[in-house]
Amino acid sequence: MWSTPNFVYKVLIWILLARQSSAIKYKFSLENEDVFTNCPNKPSNVLNVSGLFDTSESTFKTDFVSVRFSGNLTCAWNIQPGDRIQISVQLNRFDRGSWQPTVFNMHVRDFCASLYEKEQYWYKFWSKYIINKEQVREKCILPGTKFIHEPFDVDLLLEAQGLPLIGQHKLVYTFKAFDTNGVERETSICFEMLGEFQRL
Ligand SMILES: *[C@@H]1O[C@H](CO)[C@@H](O)[C@H](O)[C@H]1NC(C)=O
Numbered sequence: 001m002w003s004t005p006n007f008v009y010k011v012l013i014w015i016l017l018a019r020q021s022s023a024i025k026y027k028f029s030l031e032n033e034d035v036f037t038n039c040p041n042k043p044s045n046v047l048n049v050s051g052l053f054d055t056s057e058s059t060f061k062t063d064f065v066s067v068r069f070s071g072n073l074t075c076a077w078n079i080q081p082g083d084r085i086q087i088s089v090q091l092n093r094f095d096r097g098s099w100q101p102t103v104f105n106m107h108v109r110d111f112c113a114s115l116y117e118k119e120q121y122w123y124k125f126w127s128k129y130i131i132n133k134e135q136v137r138e139k140c141i142l143p144g145t146k147f148i149h150e151p152f153d154v155d156l157l158l159e160a161q162g163l164p165l166i167g168q169h170k171l172v173y174t175f176k177a178f179d180t181n182g183v184e185r186e187t188s189i190c191f192e193m194l195g196e197f198q199r200l
């Protein structure tokens with residue numbers, strides 16, 4: 001559990017301020033046609049992206065410049081009403097034969113509270129394209145909830161200062177659920193997106 005209040009609702013390091021003139025804009029180009037890959041070496045209670053979403057009504061099409069997504073995602077993770085969903089996204093870089101963490105990471109203590117907030121990173125590249133927001137808003141990602149999307153290009157943009165982001169990177173997404181007593185649910189979710197950054 002994140003006990004430091006500083007972590008609460010912090011989405012910040014991730015989207016460094018656009019106003020900083022020295023920031024470099026990047027687009028994350030996915031390496032894998034399947035978009036999502038499994039986190040390596042996880043115990044069996046850590047589910048992959050299929051544990052989060054049923055993607056049977058959706059398609060990802062890539063022309064190796066962009067990935068175009070269309071269709072529906074149906075939530076599959078067996079969480080309960082009232083659970084708090086905590087997510088983290090960590091950017092790792094492949095360096096001298098192994099994956100190393102970078103300074104880019106994001107922790108969100110209560111994902112459901114901010115799923116449709118316009119300032120959020122995921123809103124810009126995902127949840128703003130959900131057509132039936134109003135119908136599913138209250139359900140967050142409870143099992144059976146179906147997100148119906150207008151087709152969109154998966155554009156993962158990042159602005160960063162400092163050293164250029166060169167070479168192979170991966171975004172590691174982790175979802176954890178906690179019941180109303182703060183006890184973590186038995187299963188969690190982990191999946192990755194592999195790719196490289198292109199300067200825009
Ligand atoms: C995700 O996990 C399920 C169950 O372990 C497995 O059947 C499925 O092939 C996995 N998906 C991918 C993309 O590897």
Ligand SMILES: *[C@@H]1O[C@H](CO)[C@@H](O)[C@H](O)[C@H]1NC(C)=O
Nearest residue numbers: 056057058070071072146148
């Ligand atoms: C998405 O869900 C809607 C509503 O259930 C359905 O009408 C539509 O056919 C689904 N789209 C696909 C690609 O299955």
